[in-house]
Amino acid sequence: MKVKSYLISKAPSFAESEVAPIHLGDLDDRHYYAFAKGVKPAKGSKNVEDGELEDVIKSSLLIQQIKEEAGRRINAVAPAWKQQNALADLYLLDGRDDLSDDEKQDLIEAQDLLARVKEIRKRSDEIENSFIDGVALDYLNDKAWEDVKDAE
DSSP states (O other): OOEEEEEGGGOOOOTTOSSOOEEEEEETTEEEEEOOTTOOOOTTOEEOOHHHHHHHHHHOHHHHHHHHHHHHHHHHHSOHHHHHHHHHHHHHHTTOSOOOHHHHHHHHHHHHHHHHHHHHHHHHHHHHHHHHTTOOOOTTSGGGGTTSOOOO
């Protein structure tokens, strides 16, 4: 990971770059960019410390958009009411030895549904980290999420 910041008043232009950095956001009068491995940042940058990076990530519109896309995909697979029902089934049924066949099936379905949600969340984290590492993905495209099992 190579994240650098530039004063807004002195930020360089990357229009002529062969590989442009990823603009993560602006915070405290600075622009924050993620550079891919092997890409040399323009002069005038400052290294970004972990605590500062956390603040940038929390305020980054790009990261928020990735999270919103993950949320949209999660809701397509499992609307909130289905997630709540799955959690209730998991809470009430998991660990019991006397389950009926229907209850066993309900438990399996609840576990599968929550596993799919977890996979989408995990992939969202991977996509976010890719951007922070300076590698952009088309996160609105299904291909970026292909590691996630199909919803249907």
